[in-house]
Amino acid sequence: MTEPDGAANRADLPGRVALNPVHRDFFAGGAGEERTLRRNEEAFAQRWIVPRVLRGAGARDLRTTLFGTDLTMPVLIAPTAFHRLAHPAGEVGTARAAAAAGTIMVLSMAATQPVEDVAATGAHLWMQVYPQPDEDFQRHVVKRAGAAGCRALVVTVDSPVLGRRERDRRHGFRDLPAGFACENMRDADGRLRDIAMDPALSWEHIDRLRASTGLPILLKGILHPQDARLAVEHGVDGLIVSNHGGRQLDGALATVDALPAVVRAVDNRIPVLLDGGVRRGADVVVALALGATAVLVGRPVIWGLAAGGPGGVRDVLETLRDELDHTLALAGARRPADLSADQVA
Template identity: 55%
Template sequence: MTLRELHDKARQSLDPAHYDYVAGGADEERVVAANEAAFDRYALLPRVLSGAERRDTAVDLPGAPRASPVFVAPTAFHRLLHPDGERATARAAAAEGAVLVTGTAATTAVAEVVAAAREAAPDPAVWFQLYPHPRPEVTEALVRRAEGARCTALVVTVDSPVFGRHTRDLRNGFTDLPPGYAAENMRDLPGAPPGGLTDIPMSPAVTWRDFAGITRMTSLPVLVKGVLHPADARLAVEHGAAGVLVSNHGGRQCDAVPAAVDCLPAVAGAVADRVPVLLDGGVRRGGDIAVALALGARAVGVGRPVAWGLAAEGEAGVRRVLATLRDAYDHTLALCGGRRNADLTTDMVVRKDGTW
């Protein structure tokens, strides 16, 4: 079953409002489409007579040595997609050696997510995605929950000073989770009723000073997610980021930004190998992964494909998605004459219109 077929199976099985919640984006959804379409503008220039019978595609990431080059990007409310929700996703990611970034808006508490991952692997890499809360004590409480759960890194999302306007959700009147579902990581925290889609408070007043404060309150590596501008990438490193994730939130925030992969070369240049650069947004094929790594990413995240795998086939579907993408990338690396990820270099990527 291909990833497209998993998507189609998931769409048939899901409540239409729940499907739209995952598939949709902000406003006219131009950026959702642009993320995938952008990869079609790039082509690979293979090297020849330089490969090896077996490739080493493992990557070293903060709190995740020898991980798969494909990680699970943070997405909300997995129990809308499958009864096992985040537990199934966690077991699948751990079994495939992939980092799981579990979200603040998960429908399973982070401690339970990590426990599920440990059912599949003895030392899984689970990162906790964190929205900086307007109340510092709530932010710190979330950090302590992630530490207590034995997460191996934090990922601070910084592209959400306010929520994006999701046209499909507004049209469907989908504003609240079904009864019995909640953003479990927010449970029992002050001022944060967990039942609505937008009940996690955001604040446009959060600054780099607040991000630096998060890095000081924990010994975990702290990555920053949602960077598109190279100047912000430099600021992230200066303020203690252990990694920079190039992302436009899957097109769910501002509908007037570039595709994530188009921003990758400038961000990677600004970071200059001081910390790992990662990418999410639009990755659907092994060739997409190869392009991203050649342009400066250490690893790539996938969100919607994981959601479709979970909805279609539960844990087995998530494993299928992660294994399919990893193996397709390994095949592409072989076709490009590579032995390891570092063999993919910027000069091996061209635009299909002949320019660069």
């Protein structure tokens, strides 16, 4: 598989060299033949920005607000598992970079450090959860996230079963090394649970979750416009157009290909975010022009963490910020809201 060497992956090479090859493939790999993994990036590469001129845009303003949280730019950190496999600083180190950059970190349910420790950094946090068939345990996880200060729940809905990840199967990678655990999977007695994928997952589960918490709920894994309409009907607060970074269904639609139809289906009723394949500031501009409120980045953050700890993550985020600012200027926009879909060809 050929992987990108874009500015958002400045830390890519040293990060990969530093990683155990088994863990490197866990982070880099996708499902099946990795067609969707590749397509996420190719779909951005096949889109072109149509700049506007003579608009007197002046200095750019990248700020955005999501569910009451003010961000310095519309770029968030996507939920990714097992940060301590990339660097000893783990999720705490990533959160410190998010706090320094003024953005949100979406903490994975499969984090190797507990939500309370990550929240202690002062970063703006959302909590990603896989809907669990044990509803008492699910309520415990949600309550714990709220008590730690998480400001929203990101519910992954594209994983009724685990994707077939050939790199992990080839390596026999199934369990974390000794001394590592999914710390947010501890029950009220401190006992570790396994993350359960639920083939029976349905809208009724989302309804019960909606009734159990006052936190905003975003669904992550939406690609079909009809699912977007149903999400609005079921009281969901936001959507993340995502195919799990190509790690679930190989052959699934690329996220930027799916974005316009989802945006039309939602019709400005709730925010639509996107992850998958974002590697450059120009990719961010394309997604924003096509209607995304913000984007999330995952693998570039992991490579930055592996190469330089919190500082490496900060470098990735600041590179994306600089590229986004520069691209906005050349596209003739002052703010992300100034972009329009007719500026993408």
